[in-house]
Amino acid sequence: MNDIPETPADDDGDTGTGDADTGDTGSGESAEVNTRCGLIAIVGRPNVGKSTLLNALVGQKVSITSAKAQTTRHRITGIRTVDDTQFVFVDTPGFQTRHSAPLNRTLNRTVHGVLGDVDLVLFVVEAGRFGLDDAKVLALMPAGKPVMLIANKLDAVHRRADLVPWLKGMQDRHAFAEFVPLTAKKDSDVQRLLGIVKPYLPQQPWFYEEDALTDRSDKFLASEIIREKLFRLTGDELPYTSTVVIDKFEEEGALRRIAATIIVERDSHKGMVIGTDGERLKRIGSEARQELERLMDGRVFLELWVKVRSGWADDEEHLRTYGYE
Numbered sequence: 001m002n003d004i005p006e007t008p009a010d011d012d013g014d015t016g017t018g019d020a021d022t023g024d025t026g027s028g029e030s031a032e033v034n035t036r037c038g039l040i041a042i043v044g045r046p047n048v049g050k051s052t053l054l055n056a057l058v059g060q061k062v063s064i065t066s067a068k069a070q071t072t073r074h075r076i077t078g079i080r081t082v083d084d085t086q087f088v089f090v091d092t093p094g095f096q097t098r099h100s101a102p103l104n105r106t107l108n109r110t111v112h113g114v115l116g117d118v119d120l121v122l123f124v125v126e127a128g129r130f131g132l133d134d135a136k137v138l139a140l141m142p143a144g145k146p147v148m149l150i151a152n153k154l155d156a157v158h159r160r161a162d163l164v165p166w167l168k169g170m171q172d173r174h175a176f177a178e179f180v181p182l183t184a185k186k187d188s189d190v191q192r193l194l195g196i197v198k199p200y201l202p203q204q205p206w207f208y209e210e211d212a213l214t215d216r217s218d219k220f221l222a223s224e225i226i227r228e229k230l231f232r233l234t235g236d237e238l239p240y241t242s243t244v245v246i247d248k249f250e251e252e253g254a255l256r257r258i259a260a261t262i263i264v265e266r267d268s269h270k271g272m273v274i275g276t277d278g279e280r281l282k283r284i285g286s287e288a289r290q291e292l293e294r295l296m297d298g299r300v301f302l303e304l305w306v307k308v309r310s311g312w313a314d315d316e317e318h319l320r321t322y323g324y325e
Helices: 050-058 102-115 132-138 160-173 187-200 218-234 267-274 276-296 316-321
Strands: 036-043 076-082 085-091 120-126 147-152 178-181 243-252 255-264 299-308
Touching (some): 050 120, 120 187, 147 160, 160 178, 178 187, 218 243, 218 267, 267 276
Parallel strands (some): 036 085, 120 147
């Protein structure tokens, strides 16, 4: 097992690779009558576009996306306040039906926990498709809670008429409260979905301040952004059992100093991440730093290291150490 970190990569002269709080309602007594607020779960099998949809609904990136399935590993809360309504969206890991490793069991517990807390469920599938993995997730839908069928990636359907028999089949599977075909990257579709969701939220004070976007800290978002760049730049080479741990997160005015470790399971995986002459690690750091600077509106000094922790995804203690609930 190799615990010795690689020399941090350099990014254009920056040493290393570069670089929400919850609030009281504050909405006043009238909010108890005139405002709406509720929890909305976004669920589905891996890689159906849940995180893309969450980011679009919030209007800013709060959850990472990647072509690699199972990118989201934590319960991510995104918040959108429009007029008198506050939407609190909860993105969840794609429910794992094929493997029973400790990491996957932990992710599935997150999904179960979310479903018990929310006012409304958005069940996301790819428009015109419904497979065994989708069916297993649908079977988890709680009784007595409204579930909307969100048919995402509508732009990939060439003949809209083909959706009619598919929709009838879906209606036979579950008594969905609404059917909403959309493309998550299309703003008009997102605005339409917000309008459909609004009446399902209870009248009550807001949970967060009006300008809140997420309940996750900048430190957590930093680890997620680095992990996104890791998966995007390694493609299918690197197994998804890799993670990122923030070792240091310091704020000095508008500057943030971040040191992070990429955890992999094998020495060969370490080589994939570092790349020839460290070029891939430099690019991961550079792209992560640039996005973090945009999100945090300030300079970021980022150092990245790579360590091998064999079998971490099968070890409950390691999972807790790395922040998996």
